[in-house]
Structures are given as C-alpha cells and as structure tokens.
Amino acid sequence: MTGAQSASNAFKVVLLGEGRVGKTSLLLRYVENTFSETQTPTVQATYLSKRVALENDGAATLNVWDTAGQERFHALGPIYYRDADAAVLVYDITDSDSFDRVKSWVKELRQIAGSEISLAVCANKSDLERARKVSQSDGETYAKSIGAAFFSTSAKADKGVAQAFMSVATALDAKRGKSAAGGGGAGTKTSGVGRSRSLKIAEEEMKPRGGDCC
C-alpha cells in the first residue's frame, strides 16, 4: 500500500529521553540543519523521515519518532517504540537526573521492545562543558554495558549529530543484511543482495503488528 516506503530500506527509530535534553533539537539539526534556543516543548510524538546515503553506496530511510519528554505524556509512548528498530536515548550532560532517566528507559525498552532493538546513547549539550555533571567516561561505560553505541553531541554547535544518526542507519542496515545472509532460504530470486529479501520478510512480519506505521 505505501509504495515508496516499502521499496526503500526503511527503519523505525524512536528518540527517547527526559524533557528539554534536546531530542527535538538533535533531530532538527540532523534533518533540517537548524537550531533554536527556544525550541517549543514536544507534547506529542512528532514524525520525521530522512533518506540517508550510506557509506557502502546503499541508502536507507530513517523514520524517526521524536517523543515527548515530560512524564505526563508517556501514556502513549509504547506505540512509538514497540516496533522500533532502534532507540536513540538522549541525556543532557549538565543534568544527572536526565542520565538516570536514560537508564530507566532502557529497562522499559527491554521489557516492551525486547532485546532485538538497537540502542544508541547521545550525551547532548557537549557545548556546555563547563556545566558538565555527567562525565564522558560514565556515559561511555554505561553505553557499553547495555551494548549501545555512544555519541557525544551538541545540536547547538552541530557536533556529532550527523555521525550519530549515520552510525545508527549503518548499523541497522548491516544488521538487516546480516540477518538476510544468515537466514537465507533457497528459491528466491533477488538482485544479488540478501538484504532486499530480508526486508520483505521483515515487512510481512511487521504487518499484523504495526502495518505501515513503520
């Protein structure tokens, strides 16, 4: 039904983290290359998609759900991360509570989204080094402990943002390719790359759960 989407190498990514850590700002820096000091608080998950050219000459579409930070608005959270391929967990390096919140998000994700979901941790607002409360090594150690990629980012200074999303896209693409190569049954004609077949399977599997809500 959604032709363009099915044809592409599409992934669902959800941004999670406490209010005002900079989720929307990271995404707007990445998708539109803009930044505003007075970004309006997000109360409803916002949908943005971005086509990414991968280093292996392939391409992927990231369909990103930018979620609301304030606790009050989490009632509807699960519909955004239930079928997600990846979660990008964001904290503010000047706010140690926001780092704790990332940890509780991970627990919740494990319960609802399972262990298949890829994780990345963004230590945002790296431009505010002087006010830092969470050390880089604490962030890195934690990310490693949950098998997540770690990125030091600043939406304001445009540091590390593109790298973080690119790395998520590359990892998801590789994962999909790998599962195709490993799962390979016979008899299907594909254009040489195992990935395209795996994608089909993945989409068929997704239908009953999430349909086109990528």
Place this chain on the structure above:
Amino acid sequence: MEALGRDDEVDAGRLKLLASDGGVPDDDGGRARAMVWKVCLEYLPKERARWEATERARREEYGRFLEEFCASTTTTTTSGAWIDARRGDELAEQIDRDVARVHPDMHFFNDEGEDGEGGRRKDEMRNALYVFAKLNPGVGYVQGMHEMYGCIYYVLANSADAHAAPNAAAADAFYCFTEIFGEFRDVFVMELDATDQGVRALLDELSDMLAVHGPEVHGHLEDLNLTTSMYAFRWITLLFTQDFEFADVLRLWDVMLASPRSRKECLLRLCVACVLNIGSELIDGDFATCMKMLQNYPPVDIRRITRLAAALPYGIAR
C-alpha cells in the same frame, strides 16, 4: 457585536451565537474578544453594572495569592531574576523553562528591548502558573498549560483597561484559565489515562466521530494504522495553540468558548473538521504523507474549519 451593546445586561445567548459563528471582530485591538471571552467564561456576570466590582474583587484576591505564593506582587524586569529567586524549586524551574519558550516568534511575549514588556509578561505568566499549581496540587503544572494561559493572557492584556491596575490582565487571565482548564482537566491527569474520563477515551471518541462523519478518510487512516493519538493528541491537549497561526487559534477559541454545548464536544467537532477539510488529500496519501500533513497542518482559511465543524450533524448514533 451588538449583543455586547449598551444595554444594562449582556445577552449571553446571543453573544455566544455570534461568537461561535466567527463573529468576534479583530479590528478593535482585541477589546471585543477580551470582553466576549470574559462573559463566555462567566468571569464577568451578565449585568454590566457589576463588572467593575467583580473585576476589582477578583484582582485583589489574585494579589493575595501572589503575596502568599510568589512573595511579591510586583515583578522585576531583570531577565532571569524570577527563577534566580527560586533555584532548586522543581516546579518553578519547569514553569520557567516552558514559559521562556512560549511563542518565540511573537513580539508580545518576546519584546525584550529597552522598555520591553516581554520580560514582565513572561514573569506574570510564570507567577500565574505557579499560583495555579500551588492551589491545585492534584494537577500541579503540566506542559501545555503555559500555552493555554498564554493565549488567554494575550487576549485579556489587550482589553481596554488592562493597565488599570498592576497584575490586572494576569489576574483576569488566571480566573479565565482556571475556568477553561477545569473543563479539560481530566485530559491532563495521568492517573485518568486508562479511564473513560482521560485523554485516551477522548481520542477514541474522536475516532468514533470520524468514523461517522468521514467514514472514507477514517477507513483509510485505519488501514495505515494512523490513529488519532498520533496527531490529535496535541490538538486536544494544547487546544490547537501549536498547530495554527495565532490569529486562527483565537478564532478556534472563540468558537470553543462560546459553544452552547460542552466545550469538549466542540473541540472534538473541530478536530473532525480539521481532518475532513484535508480529507481528499489524505485519502491519496501513504502513511508518511498523511502523518506529515496532519502534524504540520497546511495553510487554511480557518473559517472553513469552523464552518465545517458547525455543519456536522448532532446526535448520530455510533
């Protein structure tokens, strides 16, 4: 706006009828709207002779709340002074953060130059939201309240006597906010989410209404697994304040505040109208297209929406 006329008593019914049909004029600096809203929200009684005394009493009471909760009835103009005096108070910090970001594109809230009023206005907003949270600990402060209060405060600060007394507009807006918030309170209470009073129930009701009034577009969105919670949550919790041009938001509020039936029902009918208005585009769209269009509503003559909503039949069985 003859209903506001010169009679001793305002004809509230007639006033509501006019306002709900998009009849509040914009060309008088917003004075008529301020008065209409105050009457519709029953902040002002029908008898014109009692207006002055009513406002005076309410403003004095609000002044006492400020003294009790905000330590001072006057506000400073120094940027950041409000929060500097309240460091470590989580409630204050949260309000401060959101108010700082209210309508960054509007001069009214961001007039920060010399003699600029933006800083004072934002402090008045911070105070009002702080007082409200203190007086209503069951709700406290929830993001979105700042948008609702900001909208009312903007309108009332434009009324003729806004400079009559310090905090006058802030006080008037406080009581009007309390009134309208009271009607939508359940939407903001997380504990009610799973009940038939909470926001999810309202989103389901919207879905049911859409199925009745626009079965084709409703069916298409269902096929895409695109639920009302994905786009109407913000319409409902912020009463459209983040989704339309500010002047259009005021028109939508005219209709809601003047609604002779429940404002919640009116809100849902406006939501239905928003979907139906772009129905033909939605029906041709895939998930991404529909999602983007619903979350970034295309430019529209807002009267199309209010008329569509008004034309929806009532009382169709689900």
